[in-house]
Amino acid sequence: MPNEPLSQKEIEDRLRELPGWSVADGRLTRAYRLGSHFAATALVVHIAQIQEELNHHSDLTLGYDSVGFAVHSHDADALTERDFALAQRVADIAPGHGAS
Template identity: 60%
Template sequence: MPAEPLSPHDIEAGLRDLPGWELEGDRITRTYRLPSHFAAAGLTVHVARIQDELNHHSDLTLGYNTVRLSVNSHDAGGAVTQKDLTLAGRVEAVAPGHGAT
């Protein structure tokens, strides 16, 4: 069953609990800064594992000392759904362990 798009109010409410995440067009996004390229690569691998566990994948970009995520739900016509907020919350929980800010 496809995920249901969230209302703008529900997206805003969900983002209040996700510091640094923001709505950009039809996606939620966040860029993390890390102490080194190695730390950024480690976070990228950790995020990939979470995405596989959830069977929900973001656009994930590794920079020198940054990791950027951008996500929406294709099965909801490219809208933001609870699956996106759940993924963001899981990433928020592990990012500090990699030194991300």
Template identity: 70%
Template sequence: MASEPLSQKEIEDRLRELPGWCFEDDRILRTYRLGGHRAAAALVVHISVVQDELNHHSDLTLGYDTVRLSVNSHDAGGRVTEKDFALAERVAALAPAHGAH
């Protein structure tokens, strides 16, 4: 069953609860800065575990000391759904333990 896309207002309301996240090109996005490459790589590994648990995967970009996530739902025609926010909330909760800001 396909996920239902959220309205622009629903997206804006949900983003107020996720500091640092934004909406752009039908995706929610966040870039985290970390203390170095190993810390950034460790965050990517931790995010990949969560994504597998949720069976919902973002585009992840690993930089030297940054991790960028970009997510929407393919089964909703590339629009943002509740699944995207569930993933974003889990990542927002685990990122500080990696020193991410």
């Protein structure tokens, strides 16, 4: 997958496909609420597994019943298709963990 910076329009188009996601400080972000600390931890582990598979890693913040996610491509110093591919995978699995 090419790691070229996305234009502002491309970013806006992709954000429309990811409800609940936003861009803050140049990073693609999302916060999830879960039913318990165990559920939040399980989501973090599942995200870590996906990140290893994609060889693309985000910053994750584990709270008592929450998970914060922030990513951008360091080598491009911008948002790229890789960031949105990772975000889509996270968005696909989060509901299975009870995340909202």
